Amino acid sequence: MSHSYYNKQWQDAQSALVDILQYENPAQPPKPERDRLAAFQLLATMYVKYIQIFRKLEQSYDQIVHPQKRRVLRHCLDGVMGRIVELKHEMMNLEFSEYHYYDDVLSDLKLTPNDVEIPIPKYFVNERAKNLKEREKLLGQILSKVGPPDQDRDKVEIHMSFEQAIRIIQIHERARQGRLRAKFMKEIRQQEEREKKALTQGAPTLDPDIAAMKIQKIWKGFSQRRKTRKDRDEEMIFIGMSSPPLPTNPRNLPQSLAARTEELRRRAQDVHEHEYQQALITIKENITQNEGPDMRENMMDEIRQWFIECRDATGKFPEFPSEEVGGSVMIFKEKDPAELEKELKEKEEGKGKSGKKGKNKKEKKEKKGKKGKKGKKGKKDDDDSEEEGWKMAPSSFVPAVNEASETYKNIWAVRSESDNFIQKHDPELIKEDKKKEVEQEIRTQVDELMRAELANLKAAVDRDKKGKKGKAGKKKKKKKKKGKKGKKGRKGKKKEKDLTSDRTIEDLFEELIVQGIIVRCPQVKMSDYEGEYSYLGTTLRQANVEPMPSLSDVRRLVTEFGILPLGSSAVHEKVPLTKSMLI
Numbered sequence: 001m002s003h004s005y006y007n008k009q010w011q012d013a014q015s016a017l018v019d020i021l022q023y024e025n026p027a028q029p030p031k032p033e034r035d036r037l038a039a040f041q042l043l044a045t046m047y048v049k050y051i052q053i054f055r056k057l058e059q060s061y062d063q064i065v066h067p068q069k070r071r072v073l074r075h076c077l078d079g080v081m082g083r084i085v086e087l088k089h090e091m092m093n094l095e096f097s098e099y100h101y102y103d104d105v106l107s108d109l110k111l112t113p114n115d116v117e118i119p120i121p122k123y124f125v126n127e128r129a130k131n132l133k134e135r136e137k138l139l140g141q142i143l144s145k146v147g148p149p150d151q152d153r154d155k156v157e158i159h160m161s162f163e164q165a166i167r168i169i170q171i172h173e174r175a176r177q178g179r180l181r182a183k184f185m186k187e188i189r190q191q192e193e194r195e196k197k198a199l200t201q202g203a204p205t206l207d208p209d210i211a212a213m214k215i216q217k218i219w220k221g222f223s224q225r226r227k228t229r230k231d232r233d234e235e236m237i238f239i240g241m242s243s244p245p246l247p248t249n250p251r252n253l254p255q256s257l258a259a260r261t262e263e264l265r266r267r268a269q270d271v272h273e274h275e276y277q278q279a280l281i282t283i284k285e286n287i288t289q290n291e292g293p294d295m296r297e298n299m300m301d302e303i304r305q306w307f308i309e310c311r312d313a314t315g316k317f318p319e320f321p322s323e324e325v326g327g328s329v330m331i332f333k334e335k336d337p338a339e340l341e342k343e344l345k346e347k348e349e350g351k352g353k354s355g356k357k358g359k360n361k362k363e364k365k366e367k368k369g370k371k372g373k374k375g376k377k378g379k380k381d382d383d384d385s386e387e388e389g390w391k392m393a394p395s396s397f398v399p400a401v402n403e404a405s406e407t408y409k410n411i412w413a414v415r416s417e418s419d420n421f422i423q424k425h426d427p428e429l430i431k432e433d434k435k436k437e438v439e440q441e442i443r444t445q446v447d448e449l450m451r452a453e454l455a456n457l458k459a460a461v462d463r464d465k466k467g468k469k470g471k472a473g474k475k476k477k478k479k480k481k482k483g484k485k486g487k488k489g490r491k492g493k494k495k496e497k498d499l500t501s502d503r504t505i506e507d508l509f510e511e512l513i514v515q516g517i518i519v520r521c522p523q524v525k526m527s528d529y530e531g532e533y534s535y536l537g538t539t540l541r542q543a544n545v546e547p548m549p550s551l552s553d554v555r556r557l558v559t560e561f562g563i564l565p566l567g568s569s570a571v572h573e574k575v576p577l578t579k580s581m582l583i
Helices: 003-024 034-061 067-095 104-106 129-145 150-154 162-201 208-238 254-290 292-314 330-331 335-385 398-412 426-465 470-491 505-514 537-542 551-567 571-572
Strands: none
Touching: 003 034, 003 067, 003 398, 034 067, 034 254, 067 254, 067 551, 067 571, 104 208, 104 537, 129 505, 208 551, 254 292, 254 426, 292 330, 292 426, 330 426, 551 571
16 A cells, blocks of 8 residues: 555545534534434444444554654544543443443444454564564573473473383384285285286277267366356456466465565654654754853843833833743743833732622622522533433543544645655654744743843842842742751652562563563454344343353453553553453
């Protein structure tokens, strides 16, 4: 498959995602659904559509080689994956069952059960392949030191003497020779019977012309049947009723060629990712060297100008915003001196009003008490109306899906890539991000310098105005600060002692292997667990018969509750935790 195919697949997934997000983010909150079956149909339809989107996104993420596209895809893929698990929990809470049947939804959407099979994302293994290989290598080394492999330990050893072993070998060898001798004697006996039969019947007499005609008849029939069979196979292949013959070399199979192409694309992903990481460093260094000094000077000039304007408007130097508030970013947002003067007046008025607040508290409490008595009946009616019907719980993953969809819409949906056939990183996008990052770093440095400069200016003004009084006030402040530092030191917690500080990771790993806690597990895929979908689940439930879960349902539950949350940290952090599974 080409780059355009996977880009088109991503585009189709985003189009379907936009449609379903319109329902996820309605303009007005939906009314509660009182019909349980209608609520389940809604959840099942969304669940099936999200699975279709997830299948397209997973395949696109596995094969797209553009590093910046892959980051947007990964963000969207994790969000859709988590939303699928959320909808599964919603259906469980609605039906009080872990097994759900939506074959009627598949029939309405013209889908087959294979179309809604949840695939295991390949990046679960591919992105951790190096760590898994190192772990397997370390496990093999420790097992070779400790003892035989796990497979040898499972074998049952039979103890016998040397004479018993020789006797068993002799018995089997004599039995083998006896079988060969019996077969040889049977062939001799059959040959003698054929010779006796030929002597009693005599030599067969047949006209040569008749014999030739019979040979021709047999050959022509065989030849025509072979030709007819060949023509029939070609016609069936032409109309698509049968598959073409497989090549003699298995490496030339279409499946083998597709697998090799996918592996080549994954290697290209690693190469492009390495180049992208290098570009992040070089572009940031270039921006820091070329544009950094100008940024620094402009920021310092703007902050100094703000000092002067505030001094002219209010008569004193302002307070520099702290880092927690945002630093000089707040200065550029509120640079108008008139607005600053209003804020200062509001602060002064707020100090004066703080004494009046205590008097007004009692009056407010009395008013609230009167309103509370009147509003109790109304609140009860509202609670009753809210409890009726089913409403979907707020999602933790829809905002992430929205964000990824907006990123695709604003950047990749309108971006021309006619000159990027190899699908390498886009330097312009890196420059936009790194310019903001460099600007933030420089702003932090400039804020520290300007805070010191502002403190010096204030100190100089205070010395001119107050003289010695300002110095005495500073000493008191310093003493208070010292007292605070002492309190912080007393509140320090005791560090917990590390019981394994003198042991290496390999040593701990070896101990766990010896104790049988870590064992070598066989590599098994979920596709090896075969099972068919239950096609009559909805029909049986309509007849008030609870269907038995199929093997396909078990495979789906293991994927949704075990594999997806454990494979993705983004999903694991937000979905309800599943501590154990009983299969």
